[in-house]
Amino acid sequence: MTVKASTLVKLAGSLLVLGGAGFLVVTSPWTWSALNGSRELPALEGADLENGRTVFLASDCATCHATPGSEDETHLGGGRSLDTAFGIFHMPNISPDPETGIGSWTLAQFDRALREGVGPDGLMPDGQNLYPAFPYTSYQRLTGEDSRDLYAYIMSLPAVRSEVPDHELNFPYNLRRGVGVWRLAFLDGEALTPGEVPDGVDPDVYHRGEYLVEGAGHCAECHSPRGPMGEVITDKRFGGGPNPEGTGWFPNISPDETGIGYWSVARIANYLHTGKNPIGRMADGDMAEVVANTSQLPFSDVQAMAVYLKSVPPVENRAPGQPAPNYADHVVMLDQAVGKAPQLPVSPASAIAEGDSATVVETKNVWIGADMVATENQPDGKILGGAVAEITARDGDKVQLTLRGWQMEDAPTVLYQEKGQRVMMAIFDDAAAATVTRGEAEVAADTGQSWVPAEVTLWSDAAGMNTDRAAVWAYGQDTFQTACAACHVLPQKTHFTANQWIGTLKAMRRFTSFSDDQYRLILAYLQNHSKDLDVSKGSVQ
Template sequence: MFVIGDCATCHVSPGAENVLLLANGRAVTPNQDDQLLLGGGRVLETEFGAFHMPNISPHPEDGIGAWSLAEFTRAMREGVGPDGLLPDGRNLYPAFPYTSYQRMTANDVRDMFAYIQTLEPVASDIPDHDLKFPYNIRRGVGVWRLAFLDGQPIEYSPSTEAAAALSVEPDVLERGHYLVEGPGHCAECHSPRTFMGTIPQDMRYAGGANPEGTGYFPNITPDETGIGFWSANSIANYLRTGISPINKVAGGDMADVVHNTAQISDADRFAMGAYMKTVPAIDKPAPGMPEPNLTPEIVMLPPSATQVPELPTSGAGEIEAAETVYVAHTKTFFIDKAAVGTADGDGKLLGATELAVVDREDGRLKVRLDGWQMPEAERVFYAEQGHRILQAILGDASIEQVSRQESMVDPDTQQEWARSSLEVWIDDKDMSTELSALWDYSADLYNASCGTCHALPVKDHYLANQWIGNLNSMRRFTSLGDDQYRLLLAYLQNHSKDVTSRDPGAVE
């Protein structure tokens, strides 16, 4: 309950940033990295003013170490904390999502309290909230609570029709409903607010503005303008990996959430995904998002931005020490060392191509490409005899530099193939020293891009040459960039039915 309740996201002491946050460009204060030090201190800037997240560690003075279970339960259920001066307690601002936590069972609230009491006490001096008038008057929060808080569990009886449509048992939907509406408090971010700060029920989960003033929480209803095309499994996978069906990575506050939901059970993640497929679909595009096309006409939207995908590459030191490197981004090569970086080049090296490092000089590498060629296709290097796994495309000058052995006839295709090699110069950027890193990345691409619509075939379901047409026919339904597509195709071909992977440590 502590993890799915996302408690650490707000109440962790500054500096405890997780890997997902780092990957998405969040700033880090390197004073500590423990997600269980709940000394507070994060500042939530909103249109109402600044909320300073309090200390909820079991520190007896600065945290909640002196609270009783009854006081903790009242805070979770009623939004009232203990106050040394006022016998009726202190009204808590609904930036603390007790409007959702009120739906939690007494046992879960008790267990959460017991768990927090086992954590390390943290001493901290957190300032009061700095809010504008009249929001700085806590008594007004008491009136708000009386008007909009009922403290009752939500009655929910999942329909057998909804369960049957998802091929799940009703108790799966019931569990998902509890996690989403209660401890998960998903509606608190993914819904718009009225001027009173409440969620209009007819717009629940339809998306809303980030209270911090930057960004927008998306519509997560099963509408076309939301996540209607996501399956329950896709939602569950997103809660585990942070990667959407169209290969977008969770960022900002959602990266925090995924860091937590990745720790819950597969069954609970699936239950949440299944329940979200049953909430009312609401037509509400995000700002800048076009309305869905409901006509028979095919409309191709222009790209709103051109982004170079961030592929797994190795650092300069690793490349400097490596005897073998692998292409990540498509790389231009040169026959003349002096021409590196100054001309159009003599050909292209494609994703996942293995290169032996022969020489180094001033940020340039002389590398040897080993592969196979066909006499009638001298502009192309292939990774395997008999399989069209592209490694490189050659220009006129580079064709003349290829060293070829005697041709042989492939017994399966009855075509001539010759083992060949070529030495060229490249710059030392955008490469990996670990083929397994490229395969891991490509495996995630496969799951994210293809799993949206398909029950994924195992990668060795097809022959290497079959993957070319199969993947190309579906590319227009994805958002893959050229380099991502090349890596994905190389991954599938190198793990196909008739090819043995060149890397024994590759993803299985």
């Protein structure tokens, strides 16, 4: 029997139509939704912006979407590029701008993008498959409440008008519709299933860490090797792998010896909080940007993440060039692990000029008169590290210092920085105390004690001060983190009040080798960044 050519053409055309229709059905976002259903999404009216900010930080949104060159992480104009084997991805504008950002998106559209990987824009009404460079395989674990709160927080940020170019991907990856097949294969759409809690671990802490690491934090997205389709290899999860941009290696963060097995929970938490690893190196590259976010999380969240990471299955996966684990009976010390404390941050004495505001770094002897400085005369007092003095005159190597603060009404020989808070600036003998100008007494509401504003002018030499107060705080922070993180998890600066830090730090000093000046600067740093006296919030100049 002879088949007519026209029949073959019709058959081929029919198969082509059926194949095309099948492709459209399989790759349609609606198909994934039909198979996986939808998840609960609460109403926008109950949104919690503070929680939204926490989710924003934990999700590392600004690292990818902040406008390049902007110092404000809330300007989410996009534009950063990710050059991979699949092509170049351009991070989109997710600011509330209605034309170039996502300002016109509804909560439901935002949630669908976040937890299902489907955007509202596309050639067809079923939506647009999003490329998994956007880690929705992790974000799918977020709760509806967190998705809603994140949306509300982002919509409260500044709108940034910024056109971002389309992705520049190689064939066939430039066929966005085909991502629908990837979503069917690798996106399950499920909420996080709580894992078994290890013995001796607080269940609430473990599950909070699990949620942050597996969901918002999307740690496995970077720190895992990937298969040929870009999927995370399940049995190598957290085992590290090559950077998709072809530069370097994302470390193994599983508790294996080739990963972070020798890091304690405290060390992991401190790293996420401060960026400093157990041998004193600071996070750099992409991880420095991550730490910029995790350092702003509640410290309880950082600790929970550390607890969970210490509990995931170990994966043996040595990075290229990484030495083999040391199985010898003796300990091998790393050179970079044994460091000296940085030098005290002092300005050159010649740089201290009349009119400057200078922070005392090295405890200074002071005298009533200029002619008594650096002579055999006993000093009339001391100015302590962290105190601020105004340079009101200079005579050769001698400087006149004016200090302003507060005194308890019945204690004229001690000057404090603030009323009611024992941030000590200076101590005087009776002669110097007699030169103090005191104002009207005020009663501290919380203690009922009577305090008076006070001002005193004394003389000293120009050494041991710094006109850059930020540099002094940076020294205090670095020394505190380096020394104290060696043994335990660092408390947040704002965990204690200025007065509470005195006893807390004093109790630990015997375990350190701090000099008096180092100790004073650390204490001043902690007190000035404490719960009730936080200079970063403008309460103290």
